[in-house]
Structure formats: C-alpha cells, structure tokens
Amino acid sequence: MLWHLTWPVILLACLMSGWVIFARPQFIQRKISEEHRISIIIPARNEAHNLPNLLGSINKQKGQVVEVIVADDGSTDGTSDIARSFNATVIAVPEGEWRGKSHACYHGAHHARYDMLAFMDADTVLSDKQSLSRIMYQYQQQDSSGVLSIQPYHHTERPYETLSAPFNIVTALGMNIFSLFKDRVRTNSVFGPFLMTSRNDYILTGGHQSAQETIIEGMGIQQGYQAKGLPTTLYLGHGVLQFRMYPEGLASVINGWKKHIAIGAGNTQPWIMLMIMLWIGGSIATTGYLITTLIGDFGTLALPISFYFIYALQFRWMCHRLIRIPWFYTLLHPLYILFFFHVYGQSFIQTHLFKKTEWKGRTIDLKKKK
Template sequence: MIIVGAMMVLGLAASWILFYRFPGLERGDPQDRGNQIPRLSIIIPARNEEENLALLLGDLKKQAHDIHEIICVDDGSTDQTNRIATALGARLITAAPKPAGWLGKSWACQQGGEAATGTLLLFLDADVRLSPAGIGKLLKAHQKTGRVISVMPFHQIESKTESLSLFFNCIQMGANGLGLPVGRDQKKQEQKNQKRKNQKQKIHKSRHPYQIGLYGPVIMISRTDYQAVGGHAAIKGSIVDDMAMGEKLRAKDIPFALFLGDHDVSYRMYRGGLRELIQGWTKNQAAGVAKTPLLMLVLVFFWITAVASAPFYLVLNLIWQQWLGAGLMAACYGIWVLELTRIARHIGSFSVISIIFYPLLLLFYLLIFLRSLVKKILGRPVIWKDREIRLAK
C-alpha cells in the first residue's frame, strides 16, 4: 500500500507539472487593422473534406479582421471538396502528383505556401472552426510574441465515440510541454521583450526547452521564417509533421509559442466514426513518442501509471475484500476524476460521465498506442485518407 501511495503522489506531482497552466489566446482588437496587420494568406490542405471545408470557409467569411487570400489545396479529393472551395470564394489549387518521399499533407502545404502572396502564412486543417474573433486572436498572439504561433484547438465532442480521444488530447498537450510552468527567467525575458517592443528595440528571443513541436491544425508563421526552415519540403516525409516542423524551427533558432484554443479556435476530430478515429490516432502515437524529450516521457509515464493504478487496485481490493484498501483506492479514484475534469475542461467538451468512466478511455488509449508501436516496429502500414502510410522503424 505504501508503494501504491507513493505512486499516486508521484502521479499527482507529474500532473501538476504537466498541466500547471493552460495558456489561452487573448482577444484581439478589431480596430487593430490596416498597416499594422501583415497581409495574411490562409492555406488549407484538403483531401475529401467537403463537409468540414464548407464550415471552415463559412467561418472565414465572418472574421472581424481582413484576410488577404484563402488558398485551398485539393489533395486528390474524390468528393466535392474542389467545388465547395471555389463556390465559397477560396482560391483553388489542385495538387500536382505527389513526388516520391513526400506525404500528402506536407506536399499540399508546400504548394500552398509557394503560391501564397501574403507576408504571413496561416496553415489551417479543414476541420478547424473559428468564431468571428478567431483570426484576431491569432494575429494578436503573433504581434505580441513576435514568434511562430501554433494552437491546439479546443476539441468539440459531439458523440460518445469522440470521447475516446480524451487521453490522446491530454498527452498531446502534456508531452509537448504546453502546460509546463514558465520559469522565472523566461518571465523576466518576456517582460523585457515587451518593453523593448514598446520602445521599438531589438527583441531577444527565448523559448521553452521542452516544447519540441507545433500543433498541425493551426500554424501561423511569417514567410521569412517559413522559407528559413525550408518550408514543408524540409519535413516532407515526416508522419508527425508538426513535431518535425518544431524541430526545424529550433535548429534555426526561430522560437515559437504554443497556445490552447477555446470556443474561438476549435475543431471536431474524426467525425467519421470509430474506424477513422482508430486510424488517425494509430498514425501519430508511436512516431510522436520517438520525438518526445526523456523528461517529458518520464512525467507522462508517472502520470499514466498513477491514473491507471487507482481503478486497478480498487478492483483488486474489492476482489480480495480488503475494505480499507478499497476505500483508499476509491478516494484516489475520485481524486483522479476531479483532476481529469480540471484538465479536460480546458482541452475539450468532454462530459462528466465520460470522465467518471475514464478507465475505459484509458484502456482504449493503451490499446491504440500498442497497435501503433507494433506497426512501427514491424514496419506495417496505416491507412489514412485512403492512402497507405508506412510507419518508419
């Protein structure tokens, strides 16, 4: 019982570190327009996204800030994606045949980036949703930090199947260092940078050492920085392209800032059902672990172990009729339900019922992670968007 108790304490400590803060986007001022705002080119890679694309383009028409151009790159769609793009005012680019060594999304983004004429590029996945204030919030963050901006959108849950993404979303946030405490030195540097910006002096760039990658659904980057890292051509074969882009930025000493979305920047993932959800998460899990820093892996390990241990030992104590132990584990279970509720409300609209039954969601996560790991080790392919993607060993 002492060992289990120590495990719980370590897990809660890891949770406090991984999910210490939830950095959100500040609301932009609609009056901050004109010459102060760089020309914004929005690039949307789309493959069979007729439903999502119609919603996103409708959102972009309602923005409070001006958009220089919207480019939709049709990546070999077999549905009405191209027709919807042109009907709703986007500039349509039909992707050329994908060269050897490229993955589809990176190839589509590269073509969109080359065709864009704006000084600021915003890459959006088709399933992203934006309130009228969404673009303004992204521009505000870019102007305030002077960095590449990437956002993990708020996950809108609309079916029980989609609730299975809970632990995937939590680990997306935690393992990438998004919620880590900001060090005193970094706070001081950011305050100095704000003063320098107000006085129009050179800004000293800083970055968090454990934030490795970006979040693929929303990436705002200046054309200069995009070209400096070689665009998507530099990560053409990377399955987790957002993590790879973060590595390229770090290698060039170009800092980036990560944020959580809210109802102004959200998405609905894998609306196609269980099969699509399994394929999507299988594609990313094992490849993402390989790029995660050791410290973050250790913290995530302690976190998951503690979260899993509470229901596991609760059941064992009930079977063994160890009522004191069962009571203690029931209390630990309740603590984890509260802690997961604290985290989940910032990352998605997960229901309280789904969190109460979190052992089922955790089991699903572990099975998908194991599936992804086996496919990676054996070099077996994953099917995504009707394409075969082979996970590198």
C-alpha cells in the first residue's frame, strides 16, 4: 500500500528533526568555585506560598556569601513577612508607568551591595547545597562576563502538571541553542527564571530596563547584552535548579502557558520553528499511521506500532532533561501534543487578536509591547 511507503518517510523526517534540534543540550558542570559574594534579587508579587522553599534552599548553600533581596511588587498575601522571617531584605517596588517582573528586578538590583547579581523567580529552588557554587564556576568559564541563564528542571507532583511537558520542550528548543548547529545559530532570548551577571555589565547594558517594552523579559535582556558585544549563555537546570509550576490546578497550567507561548514561538528563527512543528506534528502522525493501517490493512501493524513507540521513547528522552514525568505517561504523547495545540491556539488569539495578556492579576496591553 502507498501509505506504507509515505508514512515511514514522513515519520523518519519528524524523528530526525527532533533529534537535530535537541542534540546538544547544555548543563551546569559539577565543579565548584571559591567563595564569592552574591546578591540574589527575587521579584515577588503574592509569592508567600513559594518563598519558603526558595529562601530555605538559598540559606542551605555552601561556599558563597549571599545577600537576598525580595522586591515586593504590591503583594497582599504576606510576602514581605515571609521574606523577613528568612532574613531577606525587602524592598517595596514603587508604582510607575513601567510595571511587572522586569521593573521589580531592575528596582531590586539597585539595592544590591555585591558586584555579582543573580535574579531568581520566586517559584524556583536550588536543588543542591552546592548549586550556587557550581553556577558561579560555570559563569567564571565565560570570564565572569555577560549573562548566564538557566531553565529550571520542572518538578511535578500531580498527573495534570505533566501536561507542561511539551511547553517545556518547545521553550528549550525555541532558544535555537541546543541544536546540532548551535555554533552557527544565535539565540533570540535568555531564560528568565534564573540570570547571573556582574553589576558592571548589568549597568552597561541597562539590565532589565532593556526589557520594559517586551512581554518576555529574556528577549529584551539578550538584545541589551548582544548590543554591547557581551556573551549570553543558556543552560538546563537538571540537578542544580528546579521549579514547580502551576500547582493550583489544570486551569493554572492553561492560563500560565497561554500568556506567552505564542509570543515566544513568533520570535523563534523560522527554520528552527519549522523543525519544531515538524517534530510536534510527527507525534500526531504516528496515531494517524496506526489508524489508517487498522482500517486499511490489519496485517501490517508492526511498523506503525514501532513508530508510535519510538516516538514515545524520543518524547521520554527529551522530557528526562526538562521535566519529571513517569515513563509510562510518555506513551500518551499524542494527547500531550493535542493539549499543547489547544493552549497554543488560545495564546495566539489572546496575544495576536485581543493584544492582551495577564501577569499576577495585572492586564498588560500588548499593543505597547514588542
């Protein structure tokens, strides 16, 4: 039958695309640096539930002298009290035309005492007692210049949380930096949950001020450092940094990802985006191949079943580096991809048609954003 010739060719191309664009992931080395003084700035808006985990992990760090600054951006849930109970310095972020996470980071940085700055989202956690020392060593390998960013490993506890898997994958792939051709490709952004930079470079580039007109702050920051000829390096956080995103329920997963996934996709290089969509579509295609074979020729199921399971193995291989997910869940990879398309569709409508999104209960007008 004709489909037994066309389906394998299509699916092999899809599988190859997935391997090519995620062939060279980068992780923080296990070597540690000598003692340094580091100011950690945490932007926080109603983060009382997350701060104890983060601040507790910071207080357990060995080998570094750490100052913690929590930039409280109008919280109403006791964020400041929680921060102070862990001996963090609390700075109230003033109201102004420029609002949001990037403003809180920028304001907090101006109260830092030390020359090394680290910006951490409130829902992140340092995975190991030597995490900061390992990150500091990695930063020294780029001559303590520019910015180092990390995408945290996604810790999950409930089944619905694993639906974030394809979003984690697309976020990493869309950075253009973990592909087989990463030495020939320049990234368009940096990861926002964790950034390390020197005070001098932060001031020189404008830091988060460069992101005040962008909805994804990593894009503005990368542009600011690139304009000054400073390096930007990206790493995956497995074993060093993790977070637990959207534990409040399925609705929080949908609302969390839809606010920016379409914008991020739109800023990915076209050929990388084409390969990402080819890989994503391949998951659905394995199901199509299986169904058409069941309908048309029951005696040849071995090949479509093999492709379905090979895709599950590749999905598992990617997830293992980015998110905690039981291996048998990856057998349902087409359902994960369908969920991705459902949320992506909502995100596209919200960001490109209505031109609005939300952050921490605030409506942001995208007509004024890049």
